[in-house]
Amino acid sequence: MPNIKNSVKDASYSVDIGEMRIKYKDKSDTFTEDHLESKQPFGQFKAWFEIACNTPGILEPNAMFLATATKSGIPSVRPVLLKGYGSEGFKFYTNYDSRKAGELDENPNAALTFYWEALKRTVRIEGTAERTSSTDSDCYFNSRPYPSQIGSMASKQSSVIAGRETLMVKEKELLEQFPEGSVKRPPNWGGYIVIPKSVEFWQGQSDRLHDRIRFRRRKPGEKPDNILVHEGDDGWVYERLSP
Template identity: 40%
Template sequence: MDLSELRQEYTKAGLERATLALDPFKQFEIWFQQATSGQVLEPNAMQIATVSSTGRPSLRTVLLKTFDEQGFVFYTNYHSQKAQDIAQNPQVVLLFFWKELERQVEITGRAEKVSSLESLKYFTSRPRGSQLGAWVSAQSNIITSRSVLEIKLNEMKNKFKEGTIPLPDFWGGFRIVPDTFEFWQGRPNRLHDRFEYRMQQGQWDIQRLAP
């Protein structure tokens, strides 16, 4: 299949150094709010790339659940492939792609586990079905059929039919602590605007990158 004629011109906006916030977390917040108000489908969806102990890369989509100047937090099973990768190599990359705004944000940094208290606070805010799902799925493990999950779900419903559902000891959050940000705005003729924030000697240095 020849896809050479499949292309899209990006014309919605531009990006200038003078309009950027000095703090990349603030710039991300501005863009995130615009993505939310711009009817982007799941603006908190982000791709996270990890690398295994053998150097094999892996990429998947997760949901950002909170961010501040400490970093970007998502939750997962600590036995999952991504968690195993992070245990061996905590350096990761996040990518947000907001196609409706013709924008991307790439964030590189170090992943670290959040506290059990922080994980518990988020876990108890989830719908009961999602709480049960965390107990049911041995994430990334091979299963013979979907019925395995359905049987396990019924077991968990019976086990926790009364009272609150406890936080699994194998489930919790990771915080990505950034060292670089790149803000990408699509432009005509593939001459996109790209600005990188890089931590240098305790402060953020901002540079324009060639598209």
């Protein structure tokens, strides 16, 4: 009888999932330049985001992946929640002692990605991040539920701890020390805003000829030909990318 334990241990874990695929959109539902709701990325994002907010099955339309890198270029990525957006950029909040914050402080280049599977749509944002003001951070922190405020104080984000019990003990101490309504924003907690240089809107097609329209800041002296590079609004141009 073969030694199953050893066989499993020695088995290859190279698994072929090349046939795993789902149907995206078809040629009757493409995303072309005449479908743009705005000639600048913030208006177009607003249009797509509002659709995502009203689409059943998308429970957190504001969930996005934040990519950062060290000053030597080692990348990391994690999900965070969008908490505000507009012509100034895209905003989120975190612990300033976390890995993401440390990387942003030494290398402000950042990227954000939204993926709304039910819509077969993605938005990719590339730009630079900077901290928001203390006033902005205070305003958002004060709007958070009490348990979330306590959680922000209890966690030394990204640090190594012995176990979950460590957090529970700290949380209990803070709940006793700070009753509801008395919690102030910790100085090591606050917001970042990602100021975009480019924003790409992607819509998946089943034939893999995906639709990709990218907005980017106009280069100095650049004159759009409205064939490959199209004139946008507020200093933006847009162009179609090959899939």
